[in-house]
Structures are given as C-alpha cells and as structure tokens.
Amino acid sequence: xxxxxxxxxxxxxxxxxxxxxxxxxxxxxxxxxxxxxxxxxxxxxxxxxxxxxxxxxxxxxxxxxxxxxxxxxxxxxxxxxxxxxxxxxxxxxxxxxxxxxxxxxxxxxxxxxxxxxxxxxxxxxxxxxxxxxxxxxxxxxxxxxxxxxxxxxxxxxxxxxxxxxxxxxxxxxxxxxxxxxxxxxxxxxxxxxxxxxxxxxxxxxxxxxxxxxxxxxxxxxxxxxxxxxxxxxxxxxxxxxxxxxxxxxxxxxxxxxxxxxxxxxxxxxxxxxxxxxxxxxxxxxxxxxxxxxxxxxxxxxxxxxxxxxxxxxxxxxxxxxxxxxxxxxxxxxxx
Ligand code: AHM
Ligand code: MG
Numbered sequence: 656x657x658x659x660x661x662x663x664x665x666x667x668x669x670x671x672x673x674x675x676x677x678x679x680x681x682x683x684x685x686x687x688x689x690x691x692x693x694x695x696x697x698x699x700x701x702x703x704x705x706x707x708x709x710x711x712x713x714x715x716x717x718x719x720x721x722x723x724x725x726x727x728x729x730x731x732x733x734x735x736x737x738x739x740x741x742x743x744x745x746x747x748x749x750x751x752x753x754x755x756x757x758x759x760x761x762x763x764x765x766x767x768x769x770x771x772x773x774x775x776x777x778x779x780x781x782x783x784x785x786x787x788x789x790x791x792x793x794x795x796x797x798x799x800x801x802x803x804x805x806x807x808x809x810x811x812x813x814x815x816x817x818x819x820x821x822x823x824x825x826x827x828x829x830x831x832x833x834x835x836x837x838x839x840x841x842x843x844x845x846x847x848x849x850x851x852x853x854x855x856x857x858x859x860x861x862x863x864x865x866x867x868x869x870x871x872x873x874x875x876x877x878x879x880x881x882x883x884x885x886x887x888x889x890x891x892x893x894x895x896x897x898x899x900x901x902x903x904x905x906x907x908x909x910x911x912x913x914x915x916x917x918x919x920x921x922x923x924x925x926x927x928x929x930x931x932x933x934x935x936x937x938x939x940x941x942x943x944x945x946x947x948x949x950x951x952x953x954x955x956x957x958x959x960x961x962x963x964x965x966x967x968x969x970x971x972x973x974x975x976x977x978x979x980x981x982x983x984x985x986x987x988x989x990x
Contacts, residue, residue, distance in 0.1 A: 658839075658846050661846075665679075682739045683813075686730075693730075694817075697776070697782065700722060701779065726769035731743060736758050740765055741754060741763070741764060741795070744767075744804055744934065751966070762790055762791050764790070766787040767786040767787065768932070770782055771901050780900055782819055783900070783903065783906075784902075785815075788811060788812050805964065805965075805966070807959060808959035812829065814938065816902050816905075818903065823840075824836065824848070827943075828947075830942075831946075854910075854947045854949040854977075855911070855976055856978055857976050858914060858979050859913060860907070862914070862915040863915070867920045870921045874989070875916075875919075877986055877989075901915075901931065908976070909943070909947060909949070913975050914976060917972045929971040929972060931972050933961060937958050941959050948977065950975070951972065952983075953970050954971050955988065
C-alpha cells in the first residue's frame with residue numbers, strides 16, 4: 656500500500672469532501688499535532704515516579720501536571736490559536752472556552768474529551784482523545800454562544816478519535832466513510848492503514864460493566880443476558896470484553912464487530928442517564944459508527960437525533976454492530 660499521510664488523504668479527496676477546505680485541513684492538522692504531543696507524554700506515563708509525581712516540581716523546575724490536564728491544555732492552547740474555531744468545549748471545563756480577542760476566529764466549534772479512560776493510565780491501558788466538530792449556526796460577527804454548541808449530533812461535520820495504544824491511531828470521518836491512520840514514530844506521520852472501515856453487521860463481542868448488574872433495570876439485564884444465552888436466536892454466545900476505556904472498547908468492536916453498552920444505573924446518583932457524555936463521547940463515536948455501517952442509540956433512540964439541552968449532559972449508550980444494537984432495542988422495548 657502506498658504511504659499516504661492523513662493530510663494527503665484529505666487533500667486527495669478534496670473534490671468529494673466539502674470539508675477539505677484549507678480551514679478544515681488546518682483544524683485537523685492542529686488536532687494531529689496535539690495528538691502527537693499528547694502521545695509523547697502518554698508514552699512516558701510509566702516514568703512519572705522517576706521523573707517526578709504530579710503536583711510536584713520536576714527537575715527542570717516545572718510543575719508536573721496530570722496527563723489529562725496536560726492533554727486538555729495542549730488542545731485548548733493549540734486550537735484556540737488555530738484561527739478556525741469560534742468556540743471550544745472540553746470534558747474538563749464546565750463552560751464554553753472562547754477564542755482570545757487577539758486570535759483570529761473561524762466558524763468551526765470543537766468539542767472534545769482530551770484523555771478518555773485516563774483512570775487506566777497507570778495500568779498501561781489504551782486511552783484516547785475523542786473529538787466532535789460542528790459549524791456555528793449564528794452569524795460570525797458575534798461571539799459564539801451555547802446555542803451554537805448545543806446542536807444535535809447529526810449536525811456534526813466531522814468526528815473521530817486518537818487512540819494511544821500498542822500503536823497510536825487516528826480514526827475519523829467527515830461523513831464520507833471512516834478511515835484509520837497509524838502513527839509511524841520513525842517519520843512522525845499518521846499513515847493510512849485502515850481505509851474505509853466497515854463494522855461487521857453482527858459481532859461476536861459484548862462490552863458492558865457487569866459489575867453494575869445489580870443497579871440495572873430488568874430490561875437491561877435481559878438484554879445483556881441475550882448475549883450469554885447459547886439458545887438465543889443468533890445461536891451464538893458472545894465473548895465478553897470490557898476494558899473500561901471507551902475509546903479502546905469502541906475501537907476493538909469497530910474492527911472486530913460487537914456492541915458496547917453503558918446503560919443508566921442506580922449505582923451513582925449522578926448517573927440516572929449513565930456515565931458517558933452525549934456531546935464529547937457519544938456523539939462523535941455515533942457518527943463514526945454510523946459511517947462504518949453500525950448504529951448508536953440510547954437503548955431506543957438514535958444518539959445523533961438527541962437534542963442536547965446542556966453541555967455535559969449524560970446519555971445511556973448502546974453502540975456497535977447494527978444487528979446487535981437493534982437486538983438490544985428490541986429487548987428493551989419488550990421490557
Ligand atoms: P472518563 O471520561 O472520566 O475517563 O470516564 C469515561 C470512562 C470511559 O472511558 C469508560 O467507558 C467508562 O468511563 C468506564 O466506566 P466504569 O468504570 O464505570 O465502567
Ligand atoms: Mg471520557
């Protein structure tokens with residue numbers, strides 16, 4: 656396969672993609688550079704005790720930051736100054752992040768989870784950066800408002816993630832299929848390694864935190880039991896795989912086929928709608944999975960059709976192979 660970088664790939668497909676404007680390419684370039692910088696730090700995570708603990712001052716006299724704070728700062732700093740955004744929103748920040756007055760503005764909005772799954776860092780488990788891109792809806796003269804940001808996922812113009820794993824990959828879509836690029840550390844470029852990813856129509860894997868079974872409602876328990884039942888109508892017992900790092904669980908199921916579920920539970924009073932966030936986790940992965948031929952619902956409704964009412968709203972998530980997501984919906988509707 657010829658070695659095609661992600662930017663070359665975007666430019667090659669310029670004619671088909673309304674997203675391949677210079678401004679979008681600039682936005683993606685900044686995401687890529689930020690991802691490479693974060694990747695470098697993630698790779699050093701195991702050295703934290705040698706190099707200095709978080710909150711302490713390291714040997715260069717600098718404060719050592721937690722990796723998720725570091726990732727957030729890199730993304731905010733670089734993207735605020737890229738000249739293509741009118742606002743950003745991060746899982747780590749309660750409010751919208753505006754563009755400084757001395758920086759040029761654009762009309763894109765970036766919503767992201769800087770380092771999803773970061774509680775797994777110390778165990779050397781794959782983690783990732785998830786991103787979602789919208790265009791503002793109001794006129795460009797005024798500062799962007801929350802109304803510009805609270806758009807349905809169906810309005811996303813691009814979405815994807817960078818996974819920091821055994822290799823580092825960028826997976827993204829602009830609404831014309833899903834493409835995966837693997838970072839070649841020897842040249843520092845993301846090279847096309849997974850063109851036009853398609854998720855199998857039915858998978859062999861289910862992914863859910865079954866430790867919470869006691870806190871699920873009865874229909875949810877029944878839906879999960881389906882995947883373990885040798886007499887189910889698909890006549891297959893699914894494998895259980897749950898890393899507890901959404902990007903890693905999602906990425907595996909995207910490539911191998913399967914369904915990931917994070918339902919509502921009564922374990923945590925903060926989670927009557929599950930734990931995952933609509934805007935920075937569910938929406939971008941829903942766009943990716945649909946573009947790959949899969950589905951994403953809150954159990955019943957399409958994720959991309961949910962009208963957000965607040966930035967950090969949570970949503971139950973059932974995402975993956977089409978027939979598996981449909982089966983969960985059928986079982987939940989049956990009650
Ligand atoms: P985070 O954004 O604070 O890292 O939390 C989200 C993570 C997801 O990566 C993962 O799917 C989920 O939390 C795991 O939660 P649990 O430990 O409740 O199964
Ligand atoms: Mg997260």
